[in-house]
Amino acid sequence: QVQLVESGGGLVQAGGSLRLSCAASGRTSSTDAMGWFRQAPGKEREFVAGIRGNFGYTAYTDSVRGRFAIDRDTAANTLYLQMNRLKPEDTAVYYCAAAERWSAWDRAAMNYWGKGTLVTVSA
Numbered sequence: 001q002v003q004l005v006e007s008g009g010g011l012v013q014a015g016g017s018l019r020l021s022c023a024a025s026g027r028t029s030s031t032d033a034m035g036w037f038r039q040a041p042g043k044e045r046e047f048v049a050g051i052r053g054n055f056g057y058t059a060y061t062d063s064v065r066g067r068f069a070i071d072r073d074t075a076a077n078t079l080y081l082q083m084n085r086l087k088p089e090d091t092a093v094y095y096c097a098a099a100e101r102w103s104a105w106d107r108a109a110m111n112y113w114g115k116g117t118l119v120t121v122s123a
Helices: none
Strands: 002-008 011-012 018-026 032-041 046-053 055-059 068-073 076-083 092-101 119-121
Touching: 011 076, 011 092, 018 032, 018 092, 018 119, 032 068, 032 076, 046 068, 055 068
Parallel strands: 011 119
Antiparallel strands: 002 018, 018 076, 032 046, 032 092, 046 055, 068 076, 092 119
16 A cells, blocks of 8 residues: 655745645555646546656646646655646645556546645635
């Protein structure tokens, strides 16, 4: 099993920045991909950014590419999401997720989930 705990959420004005962290523990060696998903009120959970493999291949959803950056500290088992130029439409609960055998950046392909951290962007 793998446990994931997110932190770093909060309230920020539009145009501001936040940095989310996800601390992983347990059998982290069993996972080969980690990512961030988000769920806004009344909407489905969607993929935001992901990183996988030894070379750290990254992927982003179109709406955040160029504003968000995903990174990881393998030694510390920590995943990060740097969010810049935030917009009100980025408001959501952000979830950290991990996959044991990556197949796609889809919520159904993730095996482990954190409980989420709320990001609120005011206009």
